[in-house]
Amino acid sequence: SSPVPHGIPVPASYGDPQRNGLTANDLFDGMAEHLFYTLGTRAEGASVHDLYMALSHAVRDRLMTRHLATKDQLRAGSAKVVAYFSAEFLIGPQLGNNLLMLGMQAEAAEALRRFGGPGLDQVLDVEEEPGLGNGGLGRLAACYLESLASLEFPASGYGIRYEFGIFDQAIRDGWQVEITDKWLKGGWPWELVYPAQSVSVGFGGHVESYGDEQGAERRRWLPAHRALGVPHDVPVLGYRVNSCDRIRLWRAVAAESFDVHAFNEGDFQRAVQEKVASETLSKVLYPNDGTDQGKRLRLEQQHFFVSCSLQDMLRTLALRGAPVQSFAEHWTVQLNDTHPSIAVAELMRLLVDEHRLGWDEAWTITTASIAYTNHTLLPEALERWEVGLFGSLLPRHLEIIYEINARFLQQVRLHAPGDLDLLRRVSIIHEDGTKAVRMAHLATVAAHHVNGVAALHSQLVKTDLFPDFAALWPGKFTNVTNGVTPRRWLALANPPLARLLGETLGDDWPAHIERLRQLEPLATDSGFQQRWAACKLACKRRLAGVIAEQSQVLVDPTSLFDIQVKRIHEYKRQHLNALQVVLQYLRIKHGETEGMVPRTVIFGGKAAPGYWMAKLIIRFISGIAETINADPDNRGLLRVAFLADYNVKLGERVYPAADLSEQISTAGLEASGTGNMKFALNGALTIGTLDGANVEIRQQVGTDNFFLFGHTTEQIAELRSDYRPWEWVEKVPLLREALDLIERGHFSNGDGELFRPLVQNIVGRDSYFLLADLPDYLVSQNDASRLWADPSAWQRASILNTARSGYFSSDRAIREYAERVWGVEPLPVAMGCEVS
Numbered sequence: 001s002s003p004v005p006h007g008i009p010v011p012a013s014y015g016d017p018q019r020n021g022l023t024a025n026d027l028f029d030g031m032a033e034h035l036f037y038t039l040g041t042r043a044e045g046a047s048v049h050d051l052y053m054a055l056s057h058a059v060r061d062r063l064m065t066r067h068l069a070t071k072d073q074l075r076a077g078s079a080k081v082v083a084y085f086s087a088e089f090l091i092g093p094q095l096g097n098n099l100l101m102l103g104m105q106a107e108a109a110e111a112l113r114r115f116g117g118p119g120l121d122q123v124l125d126v127e128e129e130p131g132l133g134n135g136g137l138g139r140l141a142a143c144y145l146e147s148l149a150s151l152e153f154p155a156s157g158y159g160i161r162y163e164f165g166i167f168d169q170a171i172r173d174g175w176q177v178e179i180t181d182k183w184l185k186g187g188w189p190w191e192l193v194y195p196a197q198s199v200s201v202g203f204g205g206h207v208e209s210y211g212d213e214q215g216a217e218r219r220r221w222l223p224a225h226r227a228l229g230v231p232h233d234v235p236v237l238g239y240r241v242n243s244c245d246r247i248r249l250w251r252a253v254a255a256e257s258f259d260v261h262a263f264n265e266g267d268f269q270r271a272v273q274e275k276v277a278s279e280t281l282s283k284v285l286y287p288n289d290g291t292d293q294g295k296r297l298r299l300e301q302q303h304f305f306v307s308c309s310l311q312d313m314l315r316t317l318a319l320r321g322a323p324v325q326s327f328a329e330h331w332t333v334q335l336n337d338t339h340p341s342i343a344v345a346e347l348m349r350l351l352v353d354e355h356r357l358g359w360d361e362a363w364t365i366t367t368a369s370i371a372y373t374n375h376t377l378l379p380e381a382l383e384r385w386e387v388g389l390f391g392s393l394l395p396r397h398l399e400i401i402y403e404i405n406a407r408f409l410q411q412v413r414l415h416a417p418g419d420l421d422l423l424r425r426v427s428i429i430h431e432d433g434t435k436a437v438r439m440a441h442l443a444t445v446a447a448h449h450v451n452g453v454a455a456l457h458s459q460l461v462k463t464d465l466f467p468d469f470a471a472l473w474p475g476k477f478t479n480v481t482n483g484v485t486p487r488r489w490l491a492l493a494n495p496p497l498a499r500l501l502g503e504t505l506g507d508d509w510p511a512h513i514e515r516l517r518q519l520e521p522l523a524t525d526s527g528f529q530q531r532w533a534a535c536k537l538a539c540k541r542r543l544a545g546v547i548a549e550q551s552q553v554l555v556d557p558t559s560l561f562d563i564q565v566k567r568i569h570e571y572k573r574q575h576l577n578a579l580q581v582v583l584q585y586l587r588i589k590h591g592e593t594e595g596m597v598p599r600t601v602i603f604g605g606k607a608a609p610g611y612w613m614a615k616l617i618i619r620f621i622s623g624i625a626e627t628i629n630a631d632p633d634n635r636g637l638l639r640v641a642f643l644a645d646y647n648v649k650l651g652e653r654v655y656p657a658a659d660l661s662e663q664i665s666t667a668g669l670e671a672s673g674t675g676n677m678k679f680a681l682n683g684a685l686t687i688g689t690l691d692g693a694n695v696e697i698r699q700q701v702g703t704d705n706f707f708l709f710g711h712t713t714e715q716i717a718e719l720r721s722d723y724r725p726w727e728w729v730e731k732v733p734l735l736r737e738a739l740d741l742i743e744r745g746h747f748s749n750g751d752g753e754l755f756r757p758l759v760q761n762i763v764g765r766d767s768y769f770l771l772a773d774l775p776d777y778l779v780s781q782n783d784a785s786r787l788w789a790d791p792s793a794w795q796r797a798s799i800l801n802t803a804r805s806g807y808f809s810s811d812r813a814i815r816e817y818a819e820r821v822w823g824v825e826p827l828p829v830a831m832g833c834e835v836s
């Protein structure tokens with residue numbers, strides 16, 4: 001259908017290795033062209049940002065042959081493609097990663113040298129990262145797309161191109177301040193826009209019946225308004241392969257309606273307002289408050305990106321010349337939590353209303369193509385939509401959900417006749433009080449597989465969250481333990497260690513992470529231990545530089561770097577760590593320094609803007625940092641730093657620099673964790689509870705190389721029935737004194753009000769069992785200090801942590817999804833495909 005005949009050659013200088021696009025020379029030429037033609041500037045006088053843009057465009061050019069070859073191959077064939085639906089993709093900086101994927105880091109450095117200006121590190125440093133996610137869930141989606149491409153699985157991520165991502169965090173007077181994230185301000189070179197593939201999405205309105213040509217009664221939705229989704233694709237190149245997948249992010253723009261042309265002047269104003277309203281859809285990412293549900297715009301966002309994506313998938317099915325009935329053979333959809341779970345109703349609507357399939361056939365297709373990943377057990381974080389709101393926004397979808405529910409409940413009645421309470425418990429519609437749609441039930445009823453994200457979590461999904469569903473469909477529930485990509489989180493983030501691993505395991509170790517095992521025999525080799533320690537020290541110096549620049553706090557890179565970075569939340573218990581720091585400080589003040597080693601305790605993470613207690617915890621950490629760092633009695637034994645604006649870029653500096661990784665959530669509450677994996681991969685030892693993936697990390701790295709503490713999930717459940725936190729206070733030496741100091745304002749310049757709610761919260765309710773776990777935590781912290789005092793023993797444990805963390809690669813996780821959930825095969829991409 002293209003007006004351009006086939007056989008037009010690939011641009012000569014770009015991309016194809018046979019065409020020699022991958023030399024420093026070619027890259028230099030490409031940069032020079034982009035400086036001139038794309039950026040409209042001369043090389044002389046180009047700013048660091050200009051060079052960043054020119055290099056990024058030149059690198060992007062080199063992804064294009066691969067991306068187009070991948071697309072051509074897919075279009076021509078019939079391979080099943082993974083559609084990863086996620087409201088968040090926290091992809092991080094792109095330039096450095098793409099250079100790594102292409103194997104062009106040295107060439108880029110050389111090309112920049114020839115411009116005679118700033119070096120590669122300086123250029124990489126100016127990249128703004130798109131913060132299109134909150135934390136673990138969004139970053140997981142990015143790691144998974146990267147592994148899909150690296151393992152040569154055909155895949156597309158589908159999500160939203162938020163104009164404003166997660167806020168930037170500043171710390172002023174110890175408090176978090178939120179600043180809008182303007183990631184697009186300098187122009188972002190990593191996306192390709194395809195306006196011709198825009199799709200229209202409806203909202204509101206009503207549903208009516210009509211008779212079709214065969215005289216059958218059908219339902220049709222007449223939306224009150226529409227918005228257009230414009231696809232913006234971010235190419236995702238695999239590691240040293242030709243597969244280049246994509247993340248397709250939808251931006252909302254106004255649908256230019258027919259009426260607009262007829263508008264008089266007054267109505268034109270309204271037309272503009274409608275345009276603004278449409279564009280609000282992809283304006284801003286919602287921070288995860290956990291409790292802040294029921295926002296209409298959030299449901300609109302979810303429906304918007306899901307509808308765009310499903311329509312896009314049906315369009316490409318038609319391009320393949322395949323009938324709509326074969327949808328599930330061509331696509332497999334993974335729902336990243338319930339945020340995209342409206343897909344169940346929207347796919348049914350598209351198949352039944354638009355494509356005129358019968359209900360049963362449509363349901364077979366829907367259930368054969370959709371799978372659901374659960375990421376939380378916290379009841380306040382499970383999505384529910386009031387039926388009134390839902391029906392006013394998506395009336396046809398509500399009808400469809402009622403129909404799905406009616407048929408499902410009929411099945412349950414046959415399975416357990418007379419059990420009315422079971423019907424109430426499993427119904428997709430929550431009926432006590434205000435009626436609401438339970439999105440996790442909708443996803444679970446429709447999905448062919450439901451998985452948790454770590455072994456313990458998946459067990460709890462079956463026993464605690466969905467016991468009734470697990471009894472109905474035992475085979476539906478499974479586990480896929482999370483993973484992280486060793487490319488970004490080791491090869492890119494940790495250059496000294498990457499070099500050492502290259503020398504030891506061969507240069508292609510990032511594609512064969514199981515080779516880390518070969519480090520085991522070297523763990524006791526003193527020469528290797530020394531090289532290992534030197535790598536760690538270099539990374540710690542680099543992080544010390546970041547801390548000094550950010551906060552003027554000077555830290556000693558030879559001290560034990562004890563780090564907790566993650567979103568601030570009570571269940572993650574940053575305040576347990578802070579309390580432990582205050583106790584260490586008191587021991588120093590009392591001269592009880594026996595067994596202590598010099599430590600730098602580093603925190604980082606954002607609090608949801610509406611989560612007041614989380615913000616107070618940040619203020620508390622700032623307060624103890626200020627007091628402790630200023631106290632000369634420390635004699636270098638204790639420093640505390642709060643790293644502002646923790647994000648992917650900063651994470652790349654943090655994980656490689658850690659000696660000790662704090663993973664201290666209340667057992668049973670952290671679904672998996674993924675930061676815990678990044679730390680272990682980079683040779684940090686974990687101090688942690690038996691929660692989420694910590695359980696498996698401890699199994700893998702060995703119990704001797706992990707500092708375990710705290711109550712188990714079962715013990716916490718038992719405690720819960722009769723917990724009196726105040727009775728635990730006397731069990732810990734110095735704790736009473738510590739709490740008094742905090743309350744009286746010792747860490748808040750004498751302000752005796754500021755931290756009272758925090759102390760009251762801990763001593764009064766302690767919903768997250770800090771005090772019950774504190775004694776054991778202190779013992780474990782002492783164990784960590786004792787091991788640190790024996791450098792060779794510590795290095796050994798550190799090496800073993802890396803050597804035994806290969807299991808936590810996202811490659812392993814993706815292979816499990818591919819085999820056990822999706823039923824997809826790799827499809828290597830041959831190069832030299834004609835561009836059509």
Ligand code: NBY
Pocket residue numbers: 134135136137138140286287288289290339375376381453482670671672673674692
């Ligand atoms: O997903 C996290 C889990 O807490 C963590 O244990 C796990 O490792 C990770 C990946 O599986 N969950 C998470 O990051 N959740 C969110 O960011 C999130 C975002 C949005 C909303 C709720 C939670 N929301 O309600 O819109």
